[in-house]
Amino acid sequence: MKFLIFILQFIFIYGFFFLGQLLCELFSIPLPGSIIGFMLMFAALSLKLFPLRFVESTATLLLSFLPLYFIPATVGVIEYFDVFAGKGFFLIAVVIISTLLTMAASGLTSQYLGRRIESRKEQE
Amino acid sequence: MMETILLALFFIIFTFAAYFLMNLLYIRFHYSFLMPALTATFVIVLFLLMTDTAYDTYMIGGQWIDSLLGPAVVALAIPLYKQRKLLFDNLVPVISGILVGVVIGMSTGLALAKLFGFSRTLLLSLLPKSITTPVSMEITEQLGGIPSLAAVFVMIAGFSGIIIGPAFMKMLHIKTPIGVGMGFGASAHGIGTAKALEYGAQEASVSSVAMSLSAVFGSFLAPLFVWIFYL
Structure with missing residues (x-):
């Protein structure tokens, strides 16, 4: 059943x-x-x-x-190993830097706006 | 015909087995780098290399597991629906954080990769790196990038988010549940959401909402960024 x-x-x-x-x-x-x-x-x-x-x-x-469902597609990286050779190493740096910038921007924005709305509510 | 069915069955069972064994390992030791999506992929790649098996042969079975991605994305609407109160109570901070995150994530990724002179295909594969794997692979495919590479970049984004993220957010004084949850969810998607759970239930809920909505906004904005950067 x-x-x-x-x-x-x-x-x-x-x-x-x-x-x-x-x-x-x-x-x-x-x-x-x-x-x-x-x-x-x-x-x-x-x-x-x-x-x-x-x-x-x-x-x-x-x-x-x-996570199981995206394993087959991820395994496909086997055909693109050369991408990460030589200069390709910088791709990893690009992803890390951009990820941290994303984290800072979104985290700070939400925290700031959240606090502002809270304090406005308290004043009322 | 018989051989195809056997191959398909073999690789389906092999993938399941690798995933479940690696899951046990992760539950036992709980190190981030032991996440089954990473370790099971590694085991399968190693097996294919050692047995000199082509990726296409593996996908005779793999495609069946792959086909669950679409319905799983649809299923993500259920946790989001359950968290609708949290979403609507914090609509302005949540939506603003996600929009800023998607815009900064996509523009800095494209700009930096372009600065280093990487090819168009690579840029398109890197574009949706902060969006949950199943959706980012579809975005990349529609734009003309390589889904498998997108999956790898998404994984790198996820791991850098949870390894560097905690100290980084502390440094920036991001500490409210909404700030922390948003930081993890908008930059490190599902991997970040698992990390946010260590901070608390509220952080995890915000992170999961951020992950789902980043996927929606990212899908809308990705073609726009391609247009802006290539005009």
């Missing part, structure tokens, strides 16, 4: 992904089909078109193995 529920919920979630892909191709939207599916799922839940429990258990199970 549990397995049947899992299969049905999975097909349901897959349907959103399929719909996303379909819309993406039909209207040549320059977004990943999965992101369109993600937005549709969030919209459907927010509009309460169906209850959360319809998808919750399978979504949780699916997400608990998320």
Whole structure:
């Protein structure tokens, strides 16, 4: 019975992904089909078109193995080892520097705005 | 035909086994560099190199696991929906932080890589490095980059975020749950969110919201950055 529920919920979630892909191709939207599916799922839940429990258990199970699904694609780096040879080493430095800048910018922005809103609330 | 099915089965089971064994190792020792996404990939790459197996042969089985990525991205809407109260209560700081993060992440990545004179393909693969792997691979593919390289850059971003990030944020006096969660989620995606959990539940929730919404905003903005930088 549990397995049947899992299969049905999975097909349901897959349907959103399929719909996303379909819309993406039909209207040549320059977004990943999965992101369109993600937005549709969030919209459907927010509009309460169906209850959360319809998808919750399978979504949780699916997400608990998320790193597994991107292993096959990552293994593909085997065909691009030469990219990191010689000058390619700097690519790693670029990624590290840019990541830290991202962290500083987003962290400081959110912290500053969060504190400002808090203090304004306290004044009221 | 029979051989194809056997090969597919073998590589599916092999990938599962590598993932679960490496997961056990990670649970036992809990060092960041033992994260199964990294170690299992390493084990499989080593196996393919030692047995002189082509990547295409591995993908006869690998593609089946790969096909779960799309539905998994859709499933990310469920945790975001569960955290909608946190999102709507802090809408301005959260959305602003994510927008600033995506813009700074993509522009500095492109600018620096361009400065060093890297090829267009590499720039496109590096562009979505702060976005969770399944989405960043799709963004890169649509723009004409190499998804496998994107996955590697995303991993480097994640690890630099959690290894240097804690001391770096301390130095910058980022310490509120919203600031810390945003810093990890917007720059180091899922790996950062796992780290944010060590700080507290609120940090982890902010980080997970930041990760999901960075993926959405990043998908919209990535084509725009390509357009700006190549015009």
